Amino acid sequence: MAFWMEILISALLVLAGLFAIVGSFGLIRLPDPMTRLHAPTKATTLGIGGVLIASMLYFYAAEGRISAHELLITLFLFLSAPVTALFIAKVHLHLRERPDTLPKPAEGADWASYAPDGPARGVRPGADSAEPAPVDPKQEMPKP
């Protein structure tokens, strides 16, 4: 194994460990649930990305085979991390917050997550003439 490859793999592993410790420490340290959501979903995902890249490089350097498993795991984890973050944020919004305890998302607008059968998604304000899309209340997204 080439020496620079060793250095690269070791640096990636150390960096991944530091990111993981930052994420888990943030989960302990940050004051309220909406900020606590940031640390694990971002820093820990970066940490595991570093581990997966290090694993790909190691197996390529040590045994000369390119393994696609890591790519699959990376793809799945990076797709599922935002979805879980959204779900946990919705749990917090609906169980612990009220619309008047939150900042307004925009002038004259309200949080779509709280609307009972709310403004149809995909319809921008001002496009009222459009046929409202059928709304599934289970799949509401907060407006940006």
Added chain:
Amino acid sequence: MITPMISAALIFAFGCFGLGLVLNLWRVLTGPEASDRVLALDTMVINAIALLILLGIWQGSAIYFEVSMLFALVGFVSTVAYCRFLLRGDVIE
């Protein structure tokens, strides 16, 4: 074979992810809200996947990738199911 430098980095990463797992466990035990506990459990799953992949590098074996893939799938599904249960009172309606 694992060279000494990679071995030291692996041990460092093992320690970091293990310490992270302990910190997450603390949040699971003391989390003031249910959403905190779900988030900490999801982070524990991710840290466990990282530990499995590190073990795979340590042993030079590719068998741990399937295990970590299954862990990722089950962790995601369980997090979503728990959140749906908290939100709707039911998992499958």
